Amino acid sequence: MTGPARRIESVDLVRGLIIVLMALDHTRDFFGDLAADPAAMATTTPGLFFTRWITHLCAPAFFLLTGAGAALSLVKKSKTELCRYLVSRGLWLIFLELVVMRFALQFNIDYQATIITVLWALGWAMIVLAGLIWLPVGAVAAFGLLLVAGHNLLDGIAPGAFGALAPLWSFLHAPGIVWNDGRHVVLISYVLIPWVGVTALGFCLGRLFRGDAARRKNLLLGLGVGCIAAFLVLRLANIYGDPAPWTAQVTPLRTLMSFLNTTKYPPSLLFLLMTLGPVLLLLRAFEGRMPEILRPALTIGKIPLFFYVLHFFLIHLLTVIASWLRYGEIGALFRSPDLAHFPFSEPPGWGEPLPVIYAVWIGVVLLLYPLCRWYAGVKKHSSAWWLSYL
Numbered sequence: 001m002t003g004p005a006r007r008i009e010s011v012d013l014v015r016g017l018i019i020v021l022m023a024l025d026h027t028r029d030f031f032g033d034l035a036a037d038p039a040a041m042a043t044t045t046p047g048l049f050f051t052r053w054i055t056h057l058c059a060p061a062f063f064l065l066t067g068a069g070a071a072l073s074l075v076k077k078s079k080t081e082l083c084r085y086l087v088s089r090g091l092w093l094i095f096l097e098l099v100v101m102r103f104a105l106q107f108n109i110d111y112q113a114t115i116i117t118v119l120w121a122l123g124w125a126m127i128v129l130a131g132l133i134w135l136p137v138g139a140v141a142a143f144g145l146l147l148v149a150g151h152n153l154l155d156g157i158a159p160g161a162f163g164a165l166a167p168l169w170s171f172l173h174a175p176g177i178v179w180n181d182g183r184h185v186v187l188i189s190y191v192l193i194p195w196v197g198v199t200a201l202g203f204c205l206g207r208l209f210r211g212d213a214a215r216r217k218n219l220l221l222g223l224g225v226g227c228i229a230a231f232l233v234l235r236l237a238n239i240y241g242d243p244a245p246w247t248a249q250v251t252p253l254r255t256l257m258s259f260l261n262t263t264k265y266p267p268s269l270l271f272l273l274m275t276l277g278p279v280l281l282l283l284r285a286f287e288g289r290m291p292e293i294l295r296p297a298l299t300i301g302k303i304p305l306f307f308y309v310l311h312f313f314l315i316h317l318l319t320v321i322a323s324w325l326r327y328g329e330i331g332a333l334f335r336s337p338d339l340a341h342f343p344f345s346e347p348p349g350w351g352e353p354l355p356v357i358y359a360v361w362i363g364v365v366l367l368l369y370p371l372c373r374w375y376a377g378v379k380k381h382s383s384a385w386w387l388s389y390l
Contacts, residue, residue: 007302008072008209010286011065013294014279016301018061020365023311025055027361030319033351034341039261041249047354049257056264059118060275062304063125063195067202070129072209079133085388086130092389093123096309104312105343107320112336114186119308121190125199128192132200141204147197152269154193155243175265177339187339191266198272213288220284227277235259235270242268296369302376306390307368314364316343323347 028051038044038052073082097119103109132140151173159166159174167178173193179186205223208216234241246258262271290298300307320333327347337345352360379387 009290009298010283010288011068011072011209012301013286013290013298014061014282014301015065015304016297016299017282017294018058018279019300019304019307020297021055022058022308023315023364024358024361025052025058026312027315027364028052028357029343030315031322031352031357031360032354034344034346036351041254041258041261044257046253046257049261051354051357053260056271057275057279059190059195059264060198060267060272061279062118063122063198064202064205064276064279066122066126067129067199067204068206068209069202070126070133071203071206074133075210082133083130086126086133089389090123090126090130093119093126096305097123100309101312104309104316106336107316107334108336110336111184113339113342114184115339115342116186116188116190118190120188121192121195122199124192125196128196129199129203132203137204137207140200144197144200144204147193148201148272149269151193151197151266152241152243173266185339189265194267194272198267198276217284217287220280220287224277224280224284227273227280231270231273231277234273235262241270241273296373299376300369300372303372303379303390306375307372309390310368310371311364314368315360318360318364319344 032048036044036048038048070082070086073085077085097116098114101117101119102111102114105115106113132143135143154173157169157174159169159176162169170176170178170188171192173191175187175189175191177185177187208219235246238245242262244261244263246255246261249255249258260274262268262274264271316333320330323330323333329347332345332347335345337343
């Protein structure tokens, strides 16, 4: 134990901004045209592409800040206490993914179609980090860099190469179906190897927030600019770092879109450089300063899991209401779809234009903010141990 804990406002603020941005992507999932692929250069629009692209910042930021938060908690926890917390918190996130969030997405418990996403990987990343914290910080950094920078060397290895252990490789690196018995299908979208690496690097980053502020600001600036520069150099070379090279398109704007269209599943080295660079610069920008207009995001950033869980339920509920008002039918919102129509089998003509999607997103955030402010107050004034799990 080294002293009383203190929250780092820049970390909470960036986390809050990111979770609010994440809600935009999930609003688009439910209210947008499910057949419209934002990454398909031949059919996407600039508005749709950049709406999806800006939300790419979310997952990398959460894994990075999860690691940083673990490092910061060593101010008030011993390594033994932190290890125990990371394992229990990780198992809790896995439970939330498989039970609570699965219900939030489909409003049923038949498990005919299940896509395993971010909380699953975040939970396992925390469990792995529980072991990594016992190593010297240099070893943790080397481990994280190896996974993040080197995992694209594994892209050519298909799960089938492992025979009966194919699902294990899907869990680790190759997103895909891990179970299909004709009635129930399970697909992994968030794999472990790259995301565990990001969390390990976040743990090393968290050490910066326990030192001199001026040095931290300089390092955050250097790291952020360095990530962006490395992304530009490697992406221009089109040699390594992403399985999907960019190509010249019919217009300069679409060529830029192709250049930025990096691979998220699993997150390529270039995807992570492209997204973590701006996140690091945001941390630098908010170091020691708190714009008053962003204080609501700071509040949300203190209770991100609370917002995350509730916003899925709210968006899905609003989708049910919209379907009832428009079609007089809501059955599709309670039935498991096939994987090609996830999260639900949309009726003909479903899919609102982007201005409507943005309006619904803003409405979701405004509706949830009073609850978030209340819950942040509860956590601030209560020492109940279980509050740290939501």
